[in-house]
Amino acid sequence: MDKQLLKWAITNSNTDTAEGEQQQPAPDVKERGQRRIDPEIIDAILGKSDAVRMKEAIASISDPNETVENKEIAFDNLEMLVEQIDNANDIEKMNLWPKLISFLSFAETSLRIQALWVCGTAVQNNIKAQKAFIDHGGLRIALEMLKNTNEDGEVKSKALYAVSGSIKHYTPGLVQFEKEGGYESLLTLLQTSDNLPTLRKTVFLFNTLLLQNPEIVAKNIEEKGLSRQMIKILEQYGEQDEDLTHKILVTFLTLLRNSPKSLSPEETSELKHSLPELKKKYGSDVMLSGGEWDELEKNLSN
Incomplete structure (x- = not known):
């Protein structure tokens, strides 16, 4: 390879032998327009394009004779x-x-985990990729994974990553999410998962979607039973996990700011009952600011 590279560099040099004197090609070299240059030499000099590297990664992952380890390496390269x-x-x-x-x-x-990871990374803040992922059925499959009680927990975590990326700040994606039963899938996830990071990510997604489209999301959170399930999670983990508690309270604050009557009387009573102990445990200026605590309590009293 080194000898070939050296020969290519020499024969393609434009250096004149003397001023005004035209350099003549070596006798055994064809005219430049007819010469076929070894692609390996070009790759060695310029490097492969990203498009070529992506195709090669996909081909490696698709190869039934390739090892799982090599497919994982190809996925890592593709994700980057x-x-x-x-x-x-x-x-x-x-x-x-x-x-x-x-x-x-x-x-x-x-491999399922890494495939979801690649999909989730590709659709981040990218409307064209979000549309393509949804149009090709990726959202539907990821949502099915979320509600599959037999699916691996880490797969569900990465599926949530892909779902979240495909609908955040993309209204058509949020519309399709509702059509595909997305709220129901997330409810099943909240009901069946005991993985705290997954619960945190799910609740945080609700808050993000509420800020994006408060009217539609607030309606679905209440009608699909998601607010009741968040209250149950708060009762179960509220005094164990500060981060999860914070995300739930912030989500309810956002919900009530945009839809004050979105909670049922029973839900309002249960949430209101939980606040004093949580406020005492975490402090009035830690979990929420003093003003936010007052606002949440006021909204629950109206």
């Missing part, structure tokens, strides 16, 4: 590549989304 918005958009341009989404059905848990 799609962090760049142009590369994420190229997934659709190169018609790679169908193949990528097919990887969500791998039998190996580690």
Whole structure:
């Protein structure tokens, strides 16, 4: 390879032998327009394009004869590549989304996790990738994973990452999320998961969506029983996990700011009953600011 590279560099030099004297090609070298240069030499000099590297990663992952370890390495490389918005958009341009989404059905848990990770990274703050992921059925499959009680917990965590990325700050995605039974899937997740990080991420997603589209999201949170389930989680973990408690209270504060009558009388009573002990445990200026505590309590009393 080194000798080839050296030969290529020498034969393609534009250096004149003397001023005004035209350099003549070596006798055994064809005219430049007819010469075929070894692609390996070009790759060695310029490096492969990101598009080529993405295709190679997809091909490696698709290869039934490739080892799981090598597929995991290919997934790692692909995930780093799609962090760049142009590369994420190229997934659709190169018609790679169908193949990528097919990887969500791998039998190996580690590969399902990494496939979801790639999808979730590609759709972050990227409207074109969000649309492509949803149009190719990625959202539907990820939501099915969330409500599958037999699915691995880490797979569900990464599925939530992909779902969240595909609908945040993207109204058509939120509309499709509702059509695909997204709220019901998240309710099942809250009811069946005892993984605290997953519970935190789910509640935080509700708060984000409330800020994005308060009227529609508030209605679904109440009608689908999500507010009642959050109160149950608060009663179960409220004095054990400060971060989860904070996210639940902030979400209820956002909910009540935008839809003061969204909680049932029973839910209002239960949540109001929980606040004094939580305020005492975490302090009036730690979990929420003093003004936020007052606002939450006032909204629950109206």
